[in-house]
Amino acid sequence: MYRYLRRHKKFPNVWCPGCGIGIVMSAIIRAIDRLGWEKDDIAMISGIGCSGRMPVYMDFNTMHTTHGRALAFATGLKMVKPEMHVIAIMGDGDALAIGGNHFIHAARRNIGITSIVINNSVYGMTGGQYSPTTPTGSLATTAPYGNIDQPFPICELAIAAGATFVARGTVYHAVELDRLIEKALVHEGFSVVEAVSYCHTTFGRINKLGTAVDMLRWQKENSVTREAAAKMTPEQLQGKIVRGIFHEREFPEYTAAYAKIIEQAMAGQRRV
């Protein structure tokens, strides 16, 4: 684990004690370690907010970009360095609000980027405003009367947009999470892992959900595997987080498809 951290430079970190983002970070590191990838071959690109700070702690090629644009930056890098493992780290705001358009189009292209969407249902760093994944009825600093929006279902959206690997895990089930991330990393096309986290500091406090431990316990008690969910009725599934791999299919990866265009064009076989 320590081999992957910029330990002399950047710790302690910016996250609140008890934050789930650290668990996602360690899950990513365990997955990469098992794969035995070279640190030089990995680029980690993030957006803005609490999740956006993750790359700074890890000893890869790292880039902290503008809010919502991680996937667009990552797309340019992946195009010119298709041999690199490009990982986009996003929060729910990054991926689905300001960056929602980039998210669906990166999925549509099936470009070989692994997206880790850390879903804590709120804008944490800016002070607890409602996000595209805030449950209907929840309180937030900009929803003092309760949120009336529907939360975006991240995995369903990714599948509909064309992502070829889609999975969901929770930070309570940390070991399961790193297995999901490992599968996403080796997947050829655009892969998405929704890492369900929590924000006890802003979302938890305003909604009286208790401490970080209480919120972790809630995840434990209110999540089910995909296999278990298949045997449950819609009523039983109400309010539950379903974990597992939801979608896996083959489709030509974007940079590989473009490499063929280059090959044809350079050979003078372009279609006019």
Next chain:
Amino acid sequence: MAARLMQGNEACVEGALAAGCRFFAGYPITPSSEIAELLSRRLPQVGGHFIQMEDEIASIAAVIGASVGGVKAMTATSGPGFSLMQENIGYAAMAEIPCVIVDVQRTGPSTGLPTKPSQGDVMQARWGTHGDHPIIVLSPSSVLEAFLLTVRAFNLSEKYRSPVILLMDEVVGHMRERVELPPRETLEITDRVAAHVPPEWYFPFEDPSTDVPPLAPFGEGYRYHITGLFHDRAGFPTERVDEIDPWIARVFGKINQHLSDVLSWEEDFPAGSRVLVVAYGATARAARHAVKLARAKRYKVGFLKLETIWPFPEEVTERLARQCKRVIVPEMNLGQLALEVERVVGRQKVRRVNRANGEMITPQQILAAIEEK
């Protein structure tokens, strides 16, 4: 190369390829779309990449990402798209990532007049992002210049690790002229300085020997952090004033201390000139013609055509204007670069000639201003 009939946008494409551009990300917008269309065909022929992104914000982001991968990269757009790109242009300035942004201006604001010329983005090119940072902006006035200044835009961008904006206008972008492009081997091409030190000695945001630190591409052993936050020499976020101030001094210094390299202009200033016409972009063509007409009528008129408009070429403007009674600044906006000329030579001397309705300024309009007493 043999002489060809060529469009400004096409010349821009050839200039980019000659300069070594191997990545383009863009979103179609009139009057810049020919640049994307041509590059979608030409780039893969030379092993480069073209991608049509979902919007202009994504386009400039992808350009920066590709540049971080070590490839010369550019995008092209027009006013509305240029507005969308501003945040990430600021990111490129902050993170010192080379890239070229072509803005083929149309009349605005808003959707304005999509197929009509304008020079309305002069101030947006300088101040469109938030905060303080240096920027280099070049403005061609002919098809050949569209080629040459695109090459220069890449060279300056690589040399100074800075975004460079090529501010064309619809007239130059769509106009066709007979041009003879200089052979590749005669062009001076600049590449970014590569890192040669061992990775543990590499600081991507500091180099004591020059103002411009080497830039190592991702994936080649130099693992470092890039951020849009103020950062220390290693690239990690900082709020320390003693690290922020030197950064500001260095990034402004790297441009301001090399003005003789960054600035370019053409002056035609016969001794004894009493009036100076300062112009740039397509308007410089009408201005040159007006000067010719005026001289035929024995008016003593000098002409200054600016190619670099930001940083503003103060010295030459001041030197020539000092010898004149009046300075005339024609431009296809309501007086944007004129503000800079006024700052340098004083308001009372400057006569603005403006048009922002989608029509070109005519030589006669400028001549009338020269003839005024």
